[in-house]
Amino acid sequence: MSTPLASTNLAIDVQGLNKSFGDKHVVKDFSIQVPRGRITGFLGPNGSGKTTTLRMLCGLLTPDSGTGKCLGFDIVTQSDLIKLHVGYMTQKFSLYDDLTIEENLMFMARVHGLDRRQERVKDALDRLGLYERRKQLAGKLSGGWKQRMALAATTLHEPDLLLLDEPTAGVDPQARRQFWDEIHALSAAGLTVLVSTHYMDEAERCHDIAYIAYGKLMARGTANQILTKVGLVTWQGEGPGVDRLSPEIAKLPGVEAAAPFGLTLHVSGVDAQALDAALQPYRHAPFTWTRTQPTLEDAFIHLMGQSEDNYR
């Protein structure tokens, strides 16, 4: 392998990426460093530029401006080399419906010019439990199997970096869990993974989180670091009918979000005193209020509210 791969501890190191489609500025001045061997969760609302960023990282889109390296290769001028060492799993299933699992994998193996193709394909089929189904047409598979097959196709050429674009969208919880076990196994073997997702439980399974909203990187770090940095204070209200108070409480000064969680109500804000004052009128029977740990979801909703929405 060529030297650039070994020369840095960062799998991804990009600065000031910009990308516009027409008059939509989808990615704004985006910079990120991703250390090798870690699983980084890439979070953000729909249309925040996650897919565009992933596509720029693997050479599928050319940034309007900005520089950077992916696995030590320049993302603008060396995308051919990047493609050899990156596995990119698209958001929408993008293998051939009219080919069988085995044919699809064989196609990918050939397109990547791999040696020992039969062996590699068989290994991948075994590893992901696809061997029994290898003669099935990809188009006939359910979401979970399709996604496993896509992971097999993406990892067939033993990439150093996996870019996964919402890999578990529309997949049942059990299949999601198996998928994440596989991701962690790959990571343990030394792969760097950047995975975009909407699911908070998945965000918590990542080593690191990058939160992007409307083209800008809003927060970066581990789940705990992000929670500390955001500094949200959250009260949990209990009592009959407390969940129905959310529209009323949400309007009060100092309250940033009031969201019912089952029969309880989570009320959050960054200003502890203002929040206290706002909740004062409701501190009576039958309601009881307790301080609680804010969830990542509370933090992200707070971040989303802060970010400027350039689509509005």
Added chain:
Amino acid sequence: MSRAVTHDSWPTRILAVLAKEFVQLTRDRLTYAMILMIPVVQLLLFGYAINNEPRHLPTAVLVQDSSAMARSTLAAFVNTQFFDITHEAGSVEELDALLRGGRVQFALTIPGDFSRRIARGEGAQILLEADATDPSATGAAVNAAAGLPAKALNHDLPGGLAARTPQSPPFEVVVHRRYNPEGITAYNIVPGLLGVILSMTLVMMTALSVTRETERGTMESLLATPAQPIEVMIGKLAPYVMVGLLQTTVILVMSSVLFQVPMAGGWDALVLGVLLFITGSLALGFLISTVARTQLQAMQMSFFYMLPSILLSGFMFPFRGMPEWAQTIGQAIPVTHFLRVVRGSLLKGEGLETLWPSHVALGIFVCIVTALAMLRYRRTLD
């Protein structure tokens, strides 16, 4: 809630669907353009370009008699408006080569003893050889030529000779229909179909096969692999070369068996022509697929290409019957050149040595379209 649904709301629903369809239509600019372009182009073609009684057909002459009478006879041919004298041959061989190579539709020979025989009343003859591979191109002109002798020389015949005109024409036009003496239309149409069928299926199939990748999202996976554009292009086109060769074989066998179309030879020209034409059609399909976003658009663009290929190539109507501008457009269409190769080789038995200009034209088309397709093929999703 169910009370809100009333039976007389159906016009509203229809209007809603209609309005939605209309909006969608205007958003799809290419479809919109095609809806307008197809009738405009058809109207132009049928209105102006198609002429079933072609005039001003290129004619080569070999005049071995330098008399005033020979010149008047030539002038009479030109005056029918069917014949344009484009070449003056110096020898029988040169005249023959012009006709064989398809450079002219007619070859006219005025023998050396023409005026002497007229003066003596000995039954003078001139020879009109017609390239009858396309019978509809020559029919009207040949009829006009047959009527010439009765009046061509009225002004030239002095005194006593003029007095003889009512009795019998002073000379006779001998017509030779070469290559397709019986004027069988199938001989012309069936080889022509080879060009039309090949381009229709090949252009469309490739255009669809690549657009399908874009439409289904598989192009994204393909682009993320190290595969180079030229590799993708060749890989996608090669199977269709096989398809094209298979179609060619089927059509040629059927032409021979069902229509008894002569296979006069010229195999080198035919094989090279077929290969060039198949390559060109596939490259064009690929080019279309780099422009079209959906399979439907690819289909429409393929049809847009087929229209002039059928109407302006000389397949359906005689090429020389079209006005100059239409012929210019026709020259840019590969089917035109391919038809010349197929008819020249199958019906006339001509080889590469006479048909090479058409091969050169096909070669240029292949180069230009391939280059454009490679330029247009996006290595990224930008």
